Amino acid sequence: MSKTDTFIPQGGSKPRKGRAQVTTFGTELVRILGIGVVFAILLFVLRGDPFLLNILAYTFLFGALATSWNIIGGFGGQFSLGHGVFFAIGAYTTANFYFHWGISPWLSLIPGMFLAVIVAVAVSWPTFRLKGPFFAIATLALNEVAFVLANYFDLITGGPRGMMLPFKAGFANMVFTSKLPYAIIMFGFLLITLLVAAAVLRSRLGYYLQAVHLDEDAARASGINVLRVKLSGMAVSAALTGIGGSLFAMYIRFVDPPTLLSVQDIGVKFLLISLIGGVGTLYGPLAGALLIIPLEYQLRANLGGTIPGFNVLILGLLLVLFALFMRKGIVGAALSLWERYKGKSHE
């Protein structure tokens, strides 16, 4: 054995894949396609009911937005309360391009996405150095500042009155007479975010994000540039969130600061859904959305909106319950049960 420059490990060069259990993107792809088939069937079954299609569209959208948030918030453990800003950037960009220049949203979601990423990276660069809860507080502050700016710069945002986007039906405009096409678009968006999240999780970036989340010192000792990893995760997350904002703008055809930048209705919801569904897991945010969004609609329908903010109260209560009894969220708890079951069956 020569004492050369490189330490050459002893013990065979034949990789023994047999015992290495690592989930690959391929596996997730199959799972996502499975989910896709199930939802496609659901869409088909409900195709004639606009009320249910609407709930489905929102469920898909928020499932996708939570999945996007989860990339930096769950995998990376950076609890951003400012994702509403990236959402709003996408929405306002698409709204402006459509309203002033008649440019198709299919095209304008690209600049919206880029703008969201630029803002995200610019803001995160200094704030990622903040420890613990201070990062979350800083992003919350970002959201509040954005709200004020959105009210102020009425040339771009329409100010407090907002912008009403004219109804000119057509595929290029992403404006449709029935709810079904919208639901399908949201479904497509969900699939895309799941695929991107899976691609991140089952790659070097995914491992690095988790390492940074679990222990920054250990991450550095493994050669990881912590800031760069956080910024990469944030960029991907913000890009997808921006696209979601664009789609949202064309769905409700109205943008104003309370609709886009209300922390309790938008910004915090991405977080809450992810936490309840299972933050840090791939499908947790989707599971959370499947529970929360229809539940919210049910509550609103039953209470007729008589008590304002009631839905937030329920969400908050749910969160407390989950934090006390099911910390890992729905998917997390399911995975733990599965592990225990597997362990027992091996005895």
Place this chain on the structure above:
Amino acid sequence: MSISLNVTNLFAGYGLATVLEDVNFAVDAGEIIAVVGANGAGKTTLLNTIAGVIPAKSGKILLGDTDITADPAHRLPAMGLTMVPEGGRLFPFMTVHENLEVGGFCRRGSPGFRAAMDEVMELFPILGERRDQMAGLLSGGERQMCAIARAVMSQPKLIMLDEPSVGLSPKMVHQVFSLIKGLAAKKGLTVVLVEQNVAEALEVSDRAYVLDHGSIVRSAPSSELADDPVIRDAYMGL
């Protein structure tokens, strides 16, 4: 006012690991005993277990006639047992005076509280000078003194010190140890002193126990142990 301490068949550790294995020792009222051993031998674990900071896995700890094995840490100062942790662990953003007040908290209603404060200021004159200074700004030696004074404020019958010499210059070490010895004599305290610095510890104590890898390997009057090779072997890995 002093009290005895009896530890029998003590097993303790952190989580699944057992650091102390079947430790037995006894301290008579008014004695100063030293527990010496190499780093990692379990000295701090021993004090932390007696002080209720970590739970014992099995065994018994008797303070006088009272079984304190299961008692949580915050109850013990009122019962007369106080510990000075390693490094003193003062509250850095409180003044010296405030740190002392916190030390005497369990006696705050008692008539002796005022007197204790005056006495401590007399015993540790340097603290009197620094009474309104933030504890975080004190020098190493001053910090150690303040920590001991803070413990004295609780009017203890038994005081335990965890490596009071760490980080101090040799001169400072000697000063602190002289102070401990004088204090014990003056107030008739029982003292359990855990130390890495064997020479100083043996000089100031009546008896000593040698702890090696979690077990007591020797116990004898301090004067006998001073040149005993068992200590050197335990420290130097033989």
Place this chain on the structure above:
Amino acid sequence: MNEPALLSVQSLTRRFGGLVAVSDVSFDLNQGALLSIIGPNGAGKTTLFNLLTGQLPPSSGQVLHKGTDISNLPPQARAQLGLGRTFQISKTLTSLTALENVMVGAFLKRRNLSEAADHAMHILEMVGLADRANIKAGILTLSERRRLEIARALALDCKALLLDEVMAGLNQKEVESVIDLVRQLHADGLTVLVIEHNLKVVRAFENRVIVIDFGKLIADGTPEDVLSDPQVIEAYLGKKSA
């Protein structure tokens, strides 16, 4: 041999306000060497280690890697250069499996997921954790977690491994098995620097020992010589003042 040492420490000093934690320490760590650094509690070993790993910059003096000054290089850059390290308080990534933990290290030189997984599996075999590969690190025993940290550092394709009190909290048998592992890795060509409290371990390594006391280097030699040096014994047991 004109080749510069793998790691060279020159007149390294670190102050914290008025306190000099490390004072004018110099030594070389040559390729293929096994070096133990010992000293009593509070002597400055941890500070010295942090200067070597990049967690602290020096107040004066230098840390050189093959002749290049790395004194101010942050920890991740030193890891990228091939200086692996473990932590005194176990820092395994608890919710990842053992394999995934090592993959985090393996990804430094291998971008591809399956390559990283294969390499990680290989390293786990080397440290004897192959059959625990798919167990979450949080439930491993302390001894296994120490090995896992070593494995994660090895996966960097590191040339030198810096171990920070890797024996802390291990029982006799576990200590022996880790000594065997380190000896094996060293025999295979790994350069190793060990900070150690347990002097039995240092004797077992039978290699060069450096002693730090009050921030200064006070002895340098074989375990037998160093541990019977009266100055070293005094440093450990303390001195009777006049």
